[in-house]
Amino acid sequence: MAHELQIKPVAHIRTDFPTKFGIPRQAGLAENLKGKIVFEPAYRIDEALRGLEGFSHLWLIWGFSENMGYDWTPTVRPPRLGGNVRMGVFATRSPFRPNGLGLSCVRLLSIQKEEGLGTTILVGGADMVDGTPIYDVKPYIPYADSIPEAVGGFAPDAGRVLEVKIPPELEQKIPQEKRSALRDVLAHDPRPRYQEDPERVYGMGFAGLEVRFRVERTVLRVTEIETAARENVVP
């Protein structure tokens, strides 16, 4: 059957995540997470965004670029089920899927012109690695897209939220404007699987920092914060 399609990024998104570790399971969970959509030169056409400012939310169709070259598997283990139960890939939003396309609803924060970048879009709640290719930007149309009575199968709610404890001397190392976003991310349990080992130290990169933490039951404690070798901070 024909219908193979060659798609090109219309933009890339800048985020505070150097790797996928720590990224919330779904878009919108960490509202304070900012991302900046930078269009590719061929798509830096202001009139292509005309009218977008009237919408509060956007859809992004993007590529799980870290997986490029990986194959899909018919079943995956969703983190929200503890990483131990297999579900069909089409019943999940897992990255390891045919065609490797992601779908995220993000909040539209602002649209602005930036020197050398054209018109960029600042969004909230972005759950993507820095540099992720964006294949489409669409408006969120509430009457068609919002279905409050929809039933969410094995993902009926946002899941548990952890209490986040950051010692004051470590919190000072976090730029002020990144603190609430980091707390959001940590509260949504960035561990890939639930392992009930309170001694185990996890690490994640965020906004140019390397953040280490432990989890004991429902409490997440940050144990160390260092400046990361690789810089990536959403300006």
Next chain:
Amino acid sequence: MAHELQIKPVAHIRTDFPTKFGIPRQAGLAENLKGKIVFEPAYRIDEALRGLEGFSHLWLIWGFSENMGYDWTPTVRPPRLGGNVRMGVFATRSPFRPNGLGLSCVRLLSIQKEEGLGTTILVGGADMVDGTPIYDVKPYIPYADSIPEAVGGFAPDAGRVLEVKIPPELEQKIPQEKRSALRDVLAHDPRPRYQEDPERVYGMGFAGLEVRFRVERTVLRVTEIETAARENVVP
């Protein structure tokens, strides 16, 4: 910049629309419209759907296959604005967009095995031409995807609905199980643009029929129904 991606259909959808004319502007507007997702042989793997039955709605990422070969334009004229006002393509769900990807939320009606087709999915509210390639099937996750307070720019609601009048002798030509879907489609004004010419006759193919109608103000009158040369009916 790299990140070009070759994507392949995982499925095709069978619908009652032989062409794009008459298809509702968004998915879900015509709830009674049925579509059947038939997976490509390489993706006929039952376990890839495990857990999907727990969800009430699905996302489909699909291709505007009728447009293949057409180019995108930075601005388009949305039918809901009467077809006379230009908006940026990224502020609309227009098909004439870079990469030609569509996004639709549909209701999951049933999942069944069919001889020679593997496991198929019957969905409601599908706004696609018969044979449209589907590049991804994802569960609708209410806590991330449903945003009732979202603001919908120039598309704040489903738009006007027409009163549909079908003379009894014509209605008899419509298979009983297709009548409510056809009424839904007609009520949502299948004209490409609003032209206030009550004498003008429009035609659209639907479920193996050719349906002709006129519109005067808010009333749509079906004037003729014939059997179409090209058969396409969702079984």
